[in-house]
Amino acid sequence: MARESRKKERNMKTKTNSERTYYDDGFRKRSACLCFRSPSREEVLLVSSSGSPGNWVVPGGGQEPEETPGDAAIRELKEEAGVIGCVGKHVGDFEYEEGGKKKRTSVFCLMFEKELDEWLDQTESGRRRKWFNIKDALSELKKYKPRQCMYLEKSLKSR
Template structure:
């Protein structure tokens, strides 16, 4: 299902990201994962957003039945954080889109310390496909900001939601975002 027809163009002089390859074969294992100097695993993911309907697309957790999470996974040595985030979002949610901004790096805590650092990006959804690598393993569902805050359990995902462009904490009146954008374009 395509949400938008317009393609965004890279501004003149801006560096181009390598083109995304949408493979139906997901990567598995942790042999190529990136770890920091303290041995903490580096994870990349996206908060996929439908800016027109003001909602997020979340996926069911593969390790915690009943839980809703963002598409994310190991950042591998042969890719950038953005590329890893886009790849994981494709593999787990079947979403193609454009990364609009880096939300932040969030620590996932464990009893013994930090389990992982999550590099989370906001992605404007361009297409939600019917077929994707993990379609038999995952469910996906649309959530408003208020619904997402209620269903998400992980603290780092709550933090990312609160810093997203759909958060009332960031934008007290998110309905005005599209209107404000149109006003700026007319000037």
């Protein structure tokens, strides 16, 4: 029992209002979602970057303890974009290193259900949301988060 507690402590770090969780191999647990406006997947939702508001990114963030990757994707979409969606296909898990930190992001397709008038990141940090056609979304992502292009490209190949 004590060993389990130590293992759990080692796999989490506290952050304001959340806990960072890690896989045993040291990768941070993250989830992201590609929210499509319709089943045709002609438009995808991006949000303004919290660190660079003039740039657009795929909604996503850290997984909370006891949260599944799919549940984290739904929560991140609501917090960052003020959008409610239904989780669909798992696109894949993407690993990368950023600033010496290892991250593994589980990416899901979500189908748009509704937009909220106000949402957490809009009121706290002025975050914006915008629907892009696929070509424009890829162009925006290439400018600031090129690795996120892989999420979108892979999701479109696996329709």
